Amino acid sequence: MEKSESPRTVEAVETALGIIEYLQREEQAGVTELANELGRSKGTIHSHLATLVQSDYLTKKGSKYRLSLRYLELGETVKDRLGYYGVIADELDDLAKESGELAQFATEEHGMAVYLYKARGEKAVESASTIGKREYPHCISLGKAILAHLPRKRVGAIIDRNGLKAYTPQTITTREALFDELETIRERGYAIDNEEKIKGLKCIAAPVTSPNGDVLGAVSVSGPSSRMQGKRFEEELPQMVTRSANVIEINIQFS
Amino acid sequence: MEKSESPRTVEAVETALGIIEYLQREEQAGVTELANELGRSKGTIHSHLATLVQSDYLTKKGSKYRLSLRYLELGETVKDRLGYYGVIADELDDLAKESGELAQFATEEHGMAVYLYKARGEKAVESASTIGKREYPHCISLGKAILAHLPRKRVGAIIDRNGLKAYTPQTITTREALFDELETIRERGYAIDNEEKIKGLKCIAAPVTSPNGDVLGAVSVSGPSSRMQGKRFEEELPQMVTRSANVIEINIQFS
DNA sequence: GCAGTTTGTTCGGGAGAACCAAACAATTAT
DNA sequence: ATAATTGTTTGGTTCTCCCGAACAAACTGC
Missing domain, CATH: 3.30.450.40 (GAF domain)
Structure with missing residues (x-):
C-alpha cells in the first residue's frame, strides 16, 4: 500500500513558495511580516526575496513586496x-x-x-x-x-x-x-x-x-x-x- | 554609483524557478532532460520536482512534468x-x-x-x-x-x-x-x-x-x-x- | 521475448550554502 | 529629537542541498 517513505523535498524551495502563497493572499508584505509568518529569520527571508525579485517573480515597491506580472504570462x-x-x-x-x-x-x-x-x-x-x-x-x-x-x-x-x-x-x-x-x-x-x-x-x-x-x-x-x-x-x-x-x-x- | 555588492540569493530557489521557466517554454519534460538543461544532477532535480508537485505547482503525468493550473489562479x-x-x-x-x-x-x-x-x-x-x-x-x-x-x-x-x-x-x-x-x-x-x-x-x-x-x-x-x-x-x-x-x-x- | 539502453528513483556522504543571530542602517513613530 | 520598528548586511555553524553511484523500471531494437 504505502510507498516506503515520502520522497525528499527541498526546504528552501518550500519557503520561497510560502512567500508566493502569502503574497497571493495578502497583496503586499515586508520582510519582518513574512519572517514571522513563515517562521524564518529576517536575513533568510531577505535573500529569498532578493532571489525572487531578481528572477522577476516579485516586485519591490519601497520596502514592500508583491507578486509580479509574470504570473499573467504563466x-x-x-x-x-x-x-x-x-x-x-x-x-x-x-x-x-x-x-x-x-x-x-x-x-x-x-x-x-x-x-x-x-x-x-x-x-x-x-x-x-x-x-x-x-x-x-x-x-x-x-x-x-x-x-x-x-x-x-x-x-x-x-x-x-x-x-x-x-x-x-x-x-x-x-x-x-x-x-x-x-x-x-x-x-x-x-x-x-x-x-x-x-x-x-x-x-x-x-x-x-x-x-x-x-x-x-x-x-x-x-x-x-x-x-x-x-x-x-x-x-x-x-x-x-x-x-x-x-x-x-x-x-x-x-x- | 554601484551598491557595494549584489545581495545574497538562494541557489536552490533559482533551480526550482529554472524548472518552472523551462516548463513554460517546453510544455512537458522529464528528470533527465531537466537535469541536462539546468546543469544539475538527476537526483537533485528529482527532489525539486517532488517539492513542486507536492506544493501543487507542477503535475506529474506518467514520468513527465508540466505546469499545474495553479498559475491560472495566480x-x-x-x-x-x-x-x-x-x-x-x-x-x-x-x-x-x-x-x-x-x-x-x-x-x-x-x-x-x-x-x-x-x-x-x-x-x-x-x-x-x-x-x-x-x-x-x-x-x-x-x-x-x-x-x-x-x-x-x-x-x-x-x-x-x-x-x-x-x-x-x-x-x-x-x-x-x-x-x-x-x-x-x-x-x-x-x-x-x-x-x-x-x-x-x-x-x-x-x-x-x-x-x-x-x-x-x-x-x-x-x-x-x-x-x-x-x-x-x-x-x-x-x-x-x-x-x-x-x-x-x-x-x-x-x- | 530477451539483452541493451535509457530514464526514473533511492541513498550515503561531503562540501557548501541556507539559516540564524546579532549588529548596523534607514525609516517611521512618538 | 528620541525611541521604536523595519530593512540590510555579515560572520559562523549546522544542516541540507547536491553529487555520484547503484538500483529499479520502462522502453528499444533485434
Missing part, C-alpha cells in the same frame, strides 16, 4: 495548453444567456475541482469563485459530476487526501453516501448540488468526457433555490446543461 | 489587483472595432513592456504577443510611449539593463537617439513605431497616466504599413489612440 500559457479553452468559453456564454443563471466549468487537478471559466446570465447570482479557484469536489455539483467518472480507487484516494468537510446540513460527509451518490449521478447523467455547500444555492452539473472515456471536466448552472425547483429544475435546466456538455465534447474533437 | 489574482483591467478591456474592444486594427495595452515592469490586453479589429494583423508577454520597450510604440513619461535616470537604468538590440534597420540603437525620440514623443503626445521591430508593421501609441502624473501604461494600434499612411496615419489614428488613452484615464479614476 496563467496564459497554462490556459493555452488546455487546448479547449475557447470552446468552453463560447458554449458557457451561450448557456448563461439561455438559462439566465451562472454557468461554470471546472476540471480536476490534485483531487480538487478547479474553476476554469464562468459566465453570468441575466439573473445570475454572485459567486466567490473565480478562474483558477480550487474547491473540494465532494460538496459541489461540478466536483461530483467529475468524481462520478473517475476510477473508484482514484476517488478513494481523493477522499483520503481531502476528507469530507461539512458546510451545511446537506453536505455528504460519509464515504458510502458519496459512492452511492456517484452511482446515482452516473445513472441519471448529471449531478445536483442541493444546498450542500451554500445554503439557498442549488446547482446542476454534467460531465464532459473525451472520446476515450476519461473526464475532462464538467459544466454547471447555479441559482437560488427559489428559482431552482419544479419542472425547471428537474427537466429544463438538466437538459440545457447536458446539451452544453455534449456540444463541448463534440467541439473539442474538431478543434 | 494570474487572476495579479489581474484583479491591477484594478483597472476591466476598464482597459472595454475601451480597447471599442478601439479595435473603430479602427479595425489590432489594439493593445501594455505597462512597464522591471524595465520591460508587459502586454496586458489585446483586442482584434476587423482587419487586425496577427501578432505573436499574448497577455503577459514581455518585450523590450525601446523598439515598440507602447514601450516608447511609456519610457517618455518615466524619470530620465530610470530610463537610463533600463537601457543599461536591457541594451538597445536592433531588430530592423529602423530600430533605435543609441542612447542619444532614444532620448531625442522620447522628447519628440512628449511634445507630439504619442509615439510611433515605424517598422522598428517588425518589417512592414507600424504602430501608434499614447500613454495613460494617473492623476498624480506617473504613467500606468500605454494604448496602441498596429497595422500593416500599406494601411498606415497619409492622413489616416498622421491624424485619424493618432486621434483615436489618444482619445482612448484619455477615456481610460478618466474611467480609472471612477472605478
Whole structure:
C-alpha cells in the first residue's frame, strides 16, 4: 500500500513558495511580516526575496513586496495548453444567456475541482469563485459530476487526501453516501448540488468526457433555490446543461 | 554609483524557478532532460520536482512534468489587483472595432513592456504577443510611449539593463537617439513605431497616466504599413489612440 | 521475448550554502 | 529629537542541498 517513505523535498524551495502563497493572499508584505509568518529569520527571508525579485517573480515597491506580472504570462500559457479553452468559453456564454443563471466549468487537478471559466446570465447570482479557484469536489455539483467518472480507487484516494468537510446540513460527509451518490449521478447523467455547500444555492452539473472515456471536466448552472425547483429544475435546466456538455465534447474533437 | 555588492540569493530557489521557466517554454519534460538543461544532477532535480508537485505547482503525468493550473489562479489574482483591467478591456474592444486594427495595452515592469490586453479589429494583423508577454520597450510604440513619461535616470537604468538590440534597420540603437525620440514623443503626445521591430508593421501609441502624473501604461494600434499612411496615419489614428488613452484615464479614476 | 539502453528513483556522504543571530542602517513613530 | 520598528548586511555553524553511484523500471531494437 504505502510507498516506503515520502520522497525528499527541498526546504528552501518550500519557503520561497510560502512567500508566493502569502503574497497571493495578502497583496503586499515586508520582510519582518513574512519572517514571522513563515517562521524564518529576517536575513533568510531577505535573500529569498532578493532571489525572487531578481528572477522577476516579485516586485519591490519601497520596502514592500508583491507578486509580479509574470504570473499573467504563466496563467496564459497554462490556459493555452488546455487546448479547449475557447470552446468552453463560447458554449458557457451561450448557456448563461439561455438559462439566465451562472454557468461554470471546472476540471480536476490534485483531487480538487478547479474553476476554469464562468459566465453570468441575466439573473445570475454572485459567486466567490473565480478562474483558477480550487474547491473540494465532494460538496459541489461540478466536483461530483467529475468524481462520478473517475476510477473508484482514484476517488478513494481523493477522499483520503481531502476528507469530507461539512458546510451545511446537506453536505455528504460519509464515504458510502458519496459512492452511492456517484452511482446515482452516473445513472441519471448529471449531478445536483442541493444546498450542500451554500445554503439557498442549488446547482446542476454534467460531465464532459473525451472520446476515450476519461473526464475532462464538467459544466454547471447555479441559482437560488427559489428559482431552482419544479419542472425547471428537474427537466429544463438538466437538459440545457447536458446539451452544453455534449456540444463541448463534440467541439473539442474538431478543434 | 554601484551598491557595494549584489545581495545574497538562494541557489536552490533559482533551480526550482529554472524548472518552472523551462516548463513554460517546453510544455512537458522529464528528470533527465531537466537535469541536462539546468546543469544539475538527476537526483537533485528529482527532489525539486517532488517539492513542486507536492506544493501543487507542477503535475506529474506518467514520468513527465508540466505546469499545474495553479498559475491560472495566480494570474487572476495579479489581474484583479491591477484594478483597472476591466476598464482597459472595454475601451480597447471599442478601439479595435473603430479602427479595425489590432489594439493593445501594455505597462512597464522591471524595465520591460508587459502586454496586458489585446483586442482584434476587423482587419487586425496577427501578432505573436499574448497577455503577459514581455518585450523590450525601446523598439515598440507602447514601450516608447511609456519610457517618455518615466524619470530620465530610470530610463537610463533600463537601457543599461536591457541594451538597445536592433531588430530592423529602423530600430533605435543609441542612447542619444532614444532620448531625442522620447522628447519628440512628449511634445507630439504619442509615439510611433515605424517598422522598428517588425518589417512592414507600424504602430501608434499614447500613454495613460494617473492623476498624480506617473504613467500606468500605454494604448496602441498596429497595422500593416500599406494601411498606415497619409492622413489616416498622421491624424485619424493618432486621434483615436489618444482619445482612448484619455477615456481610460478618466474611467480609472471612477472605478 | 530477451539483452541493451535509457530514464526514473533511492541513498550515503561531503562540501557548501541556507539559516540564524546579532549588529548596523534607514525609516517611521512618538 | 528620541525611541521604536523595519530593512540590510555579515560572520559562523549546522544542516541540507547536491553529487555520484547503484538500483529499479520502462522502453528499444533485434
